Amino acid sequence: MRGGSSGPVIQPGKSGESKLIQMVSGAVEGRIMPPAGARLTSNEIGLLRAWIDQGAVWPVTAKVLTAGPSGSTHWSFQPIVRPGVPSVRKSDWARNPIDAFVLAKLESEGIPPSPEADKRKSVRRVSLDLTGLPPTPGEIEEFLADNRADAYERLVDKKLQSPHYGEKWARYWLDLARYADSDGYEKDNQRPHAWRYRHWVIEALNRDMPFDLFTLEQIAGDLLPDSTVDQKVATGFHRNTLTNREGGVNVEQFRFEQVVDRASTVGTVWLGLTVGCAQCHDHKFDPISQKEFYQLFAYFNTADEVNIEAPLPGERGPYLQAFSDYYAKRHKLLSEYHVTERQPEWERKMLDGAEHPGKWTDLDVAFDTVQKMVDHGERILRTPVAKRSRYEQDAITDHLVEWYAQVVGNKVYKELAFKELQKKLYDLKVSFPDLSQAQTISESSESRKTHVAIRGDYRQNGIEVQPGIPAILHAGPSTQQPTRLTLAQWLISPRNPLTARVMVNRFWQELFGQGIVTTPDDFGAQGAKPSHPELLDWLAAEFMDGGWSMKRMHKLIVMSASYRQSANARPDLDSRDPYNVLLARQTPFRLPAELIRDTALSASGLLYEAIGGKSVQPHQPESVSKLAFGNNDWVKWEDSQGRDRYRRGVYIHFQRTMPYPLLMNFDAPDASVASCRRQRSDTPLQALNLLNDPVFLETAQALAERILREAPGTFQSRLDYGFELCLARKADSNESERLLNYFQKQRAILKQEPQASESLFPVDLAGIDRVEAAAWVGVSRVILNLDEFLTRE
């Protein structure tokens, strides 16, 4: 009612002067609302007039504000009440309460559940779902031989304890956190410290940090009493927003965009609501007003971006040892190239540019560049040198060396040989074992007011707002000064009807291919209704009552008979339940991009299993890097060497404007906003990627070598071993016959092309004929491209 940029729409008591009436009646020439579709009838306009003339009292407002959750009848806003477990006829099928809910629904439809998947399929499924890696032949054998009643549970427990669990389950969370290793936008600078947050996520998941704490630390770890470095690292969640360093960008505009993104992301990730829709106007479908969006925004508006030292164990010793030598060498270089003597004058000029915009165009540009390229560049310039941190001083000096031409012109810049110096400084820095840093947020010392941005435009301030939570949900803790910590506590309150529901739905989606609510990004009025509402609520209650343990929930689900069903298609369900909503079977789905790489590396024995740490840059064709902006210096792709080439997909450096091709070909999200569900497309580019990418040829070669080394003589036993490594089963007679035929044909072709054999299998293997080995590369390549290999069944 307060209206937008053109003022209030209603003058209580004066319908004739109210814009609302003028607009709906078409009193203003050429402007009528609604702009399309049916106009209001004169009867309806009459009602509106009468209401305004009577004072325009909005009764619902008062009710909504005081009544909380009961103000809406929408299912997801209702409190979570643990439902009773239904009784079922075929009660011996159920292994835990989950199954009672699933079976009750199936029985009401008269559909029997599917039989349990065989042991081989089970071990592959559980292994992929919990760790993202296929089972080893040893594990398969052990599981097959284990006839104890709890053999399956033992397998599950083992996988939950594996450090690879954290890597697998970090991935969906990093999708939500829009994690990337670069800024995005034109410059797309690399973020050398981003990985530290990913490292935190993997560790937290491996330790089974309860989800309430997982939330508190990421939303407001810096505000916890006596917060630890790790708790601060967790706030790196909010640092995954894009940063625009393009020259000329308005600094305040992009700070605003970042805060909008932080508020919207929290809405999507914890509430499953599209609160971002209310950036420009009241939400069209859900009871979230634009004012409430900016109240949520206000929690984040006072946070600043801060990088902190966040060393991992073992870093301090080598760092301290090398410190003084590094700085001695650095200062010597800076002095030799006359940077030391030129820097004070340059800094004065930059501040001159800041003080007198428009006076010297070159200084305008140079100062703008400092602001963009150096975090808090202006603040550092205004800090006396003695009071700057070494990081601040180094950053500003490095900037001078890179951009000095802006002030002295290209000719002088060349004479100074600063490009050469830049390279020397870089090489020196790379050799220095510096402490790991982390991107975090912390509360700003300056107070920032928050206003409603009219139409979402940061330049148009509406009314001022305080931090606050949407009225439609439960009330927050009452406190004088609400902070991010208050918000975090509110998110994990047992009275919050959304957080637990949204999260268990995500677990379900990871383990069944789709959620109980198929729109994980939208639990609002426009989203899908849950297929099993009582099951969803039971799981949500169980999640909270179980101390928010994520591993416990994952175990509960994978232990259920519902999860353990065969994924095979059933003709009787084809028309009755084509999308498997009723869960009369498991759902097979193509593995996500990273897991395709991981399974191939693991099966072939190439995988380097180190957990956590920095990002890696596996080889990619040069033509990919060439498409980056202006082939720019900021986006360097330096192929990782040695074992780092074979690290898991979750560690692949994500350059936002130039992502690693495998990731994009297989539907990894672009990390611009929180992604709640990956697409699963099926394209010819994927086929080319898996058939022809040198990385995948290398896995085929390694798999062939592994088969030849580790499996005894006959074709059949070798093929079985290859199948076991990749598919956790042996080849059947039909497959053996077809692949033997292929193998023989390959051998015949390769006999004619000795060079092809050399290329396909460049190593000498004692007792193995080169042509034979090369033909095995062919067989391995076929196995690694099988649909079954790419699919979790």
Next chain:
Amino acid sequence: MTFKDFIQIEGRRAFLRDCAGGLGTIALAHLLGVEGRSAETPRQRDSPLAPKAPPLAAKAKNVIFLFMAGAPSQLDLFDPKPELQKWHGKPLPPSMTKDLKLAFIKPTAAIMASPRQFKPYGQCGMEISDYLPQTATCADDMCLVRSMYSDAFNHHPGQSLLMSGSPLSGRPTFGSWLTYGLGSESQDLPGFVVLSSGGGASAGSNNWSSGFLPSTYQGVPFRSNGEPILYLSNPKGVSAATQRASLDALRDVNEHHFKNVGNVEIASRVAAYELAFRMQTSAPELLDFSKESPATLDLYGVNQETTRPYATNCLLARRLVERGVRFVMLAHSSWDDHGELNKNLKKNCDKTDQPVAALLKDLKQRGLLDSTLVVWAGEFGRTPMTQLNRPEEIDSAGRDHHPNCFSLWLAGGGIRGGQVIGKNDELGLNIVEDKVHIHDLHATLLRCLGFDHTRLTYRHMGRDFRLTDVAGNVVQRMLA
């Protein structure tokens, strides 16, 4: 029904469910239903790239988007402003620039008159700069819009807005929307192809991203060095015969597995591998210019050093469109002349002018121009003020970003050529008549291709998204 039939007829059911997006499919089906065609169930349709008729009558079937990344100077190419001579070297009075917001420079910077000569071309008398003598000969086919404006005045957001209708990343680009809406006529090439020359553009892969649409609809960059399509060539040691034998074995083992588990996505995977193999075969033929006449090669300038890269891409664009590819983007960068504008602009014009004109003429003589929409555009324009870094380096003068008014042109399918739309003030600061926003451009282009821009939608994050966001009006005057 054999497995082969299954692949062809039904194989994409699961694909559509998961990728063309359950709801996305419904949105499209709804769209078709509304326009008088029966809504198809996913089961009845096959490939997500199968050609579909648009809901409205359409002249254009394909698009060639000549993307001039970095923002070419309209004041030196398409929008003559003789009045600037009076102000040359002087700043404008503050009264004229009070609302002006520029990227790098301040509004007090000095004015630079264009050193270029303009003269009228064609029957229509369209005024074009002497830097584009060849393009100018096509004036009667071109619809020149001098009154374009954008909301973004930095490159990445500007390019993002031009390509996807939003200054933020993450939305599908025009080519993705189009292949989503129309599919592709080509059975052995991608529906949306990206060709690049010069350096990379600011927005990188965001310029051809499918955003939240399935990756089936993303632009496929054809690379000018190395393999034209990433991973197109067989690895060393794998001959064509080996590749074929491998695919046969793969298909048979997959088929056998399908019989065991009944997962329909297996058929979809087999179909994708077969398409990949056809791409391996057809892409080299596409790139082989040996059957083009010497006259054609000369027309484009394929054999001249200056024009070769862009001429090659223009000729490729024609060949792609002939083969049924829906959307071809030719990105050339960079036109971002903050300095040395006069020199750099000439370089870029020399590289592109002849090939662009050749493309229009060649399409026309082959009868393809009527069904191909050609767009020449950068993400915004440049200022009348100069960005002069140092007085002693006067030749280094350039212009800053200017989103308030800039020029672009359209030709071909559905467009009325030989006309100029829009009028700006005498200094080229602001539009005086017929403002056209990027959203209006998108709405108009979609209309040429048979879509009501408000009805080509995709459900994502609880909302029906469209290329034109919540805005856009078709510019009727542009239409033939």
